[in-house]
Amino acid sequence: MIVRPFRGLRPKKNMIEKVAAKPYDVVTTEEARKEAERNPYTFYKVTRPEINFDREVDTHSDEVILKGKEVLEEFQKNGIMILEDKPAIYVYKEEWKGLSQIGIYATFSTKEYRDGKIKKHELTRKDKEDERARHVKLLKAHTGPVFLMYRSKPELDTLIIKHTSKIPEYDYVDETGIHHTLWVVKDENEINEIVEAFKSVDAFYIADGHHRAAAAARAAEEFAKENPNHTGNEEYNFFLAVLFPHNQLNILDYNRVVKDLNGLSEEEFLNKVSEKFDVERVEKSPYKPTKKHEFGMYLNKKWYKLTPKKGTFDENDVVSSLDVSILQENLLNPILGIENPRTDKRIDFVGGIKGIEELERLVDSGEFKVAFALYPTSIDDLLKVADEGKIMPPKSTWFEPKLKSGIIVHLI
Known part of the structure; x- marks a missing residue:
């Protein structure tokens, strides 16, 4: 399987707690608006761009979505968020209520998603896919990561965990009590070691974020049609995700x-x-x-x-x-x-x-x-459903802790 380093756009070290926000789909517009009134640097201004306008605005209009792009560019221009100087893989740890999950931020292949190598267990709704794909196209960015997992292997898990002994770039506890720690891996030999190791894996599985994955694949096809010199290596062919071993994940009822x-x-x-x-x-x-x-x-x-x-x-x-x-x-x-x-x-x-x-x-x-x-539905049942190419009923799994938006952004 393909694990690909990328130049992440991410908050400056002293801004991470202000910028990072919950996923757009677990907060209402009003909740996001209240947070923006309290904190002008919240990433909701990008993922919930309607909060930059009066309440009467059409939340689905191009104007609203493009305002999110404008805010993202302003964050970069004003030094609130910085673009990595070279491709990296990011080791990421979440700790919550005695649970710990350690994985990697990287980009993943939309082709492998279309080919069924990145397996799903839920149906997606076309209207939600369309809306997310428009966001990707207009922002030219993946602003929220897909939540992926792989079947745990000691050699892969150890390869990731060894980077946690270094000094982290981010280390903070958010407002919900989740402890976030992130390490930036830029050494080419260390990156290659991770990339090569995951080539032996047969499949990845979507834990959460089916619509984001489907939208990324849809947007990639549209970008490719518009590009006469398409090679398959362009940034739009890869989507942002965090990949964890399956045995560290936690499903709630x-x-x-x-x-x-x-x-x-x-x-x-x-x-x-x-x-x-x-x-x-x-x-x-x-x-x-x-x-x-x-x-x-x-x-x-x-x-x-x-x-x-x-x-x-x-x-x-x-x-x-x-x-x-x-x-x-x-x-x-x-x-x-x-x-x-x-x-x-x-x-x-x-x-x-x-x-x-x-x-x-x-x-x-x-x-x-x-x-x-x-x-709670078990991880083993989820993997079995995905391996058999079947679909779970809606609202079968609730993963916790969830992945925040704005920790790392993938620019296209």
């Missing part, structure tokens, strides 16, 4: 809340659920599932443990035996009438980072009628 019982009374609903699940009232509040194929359900200030009955799913099929599939196929669709969780407005999804208590809060508020707590 991804829970569901539903607004109504699809016209059923509470008693009718529980009776229907009990046809497919063993339903047990539990006193523990809140109730968090302790293993695969176990669900928590919160209804009318009571918690229940649900266990699927024999025959409700195919144990030999990796997708249908996922807990998200079991819940969807045996309860959400047939009982609550949620055929397409991607588009149905009656369902919402709550990342495990918010805690099980958030499910209680949403139901007790009256906004939602019932909540479902799931056990």
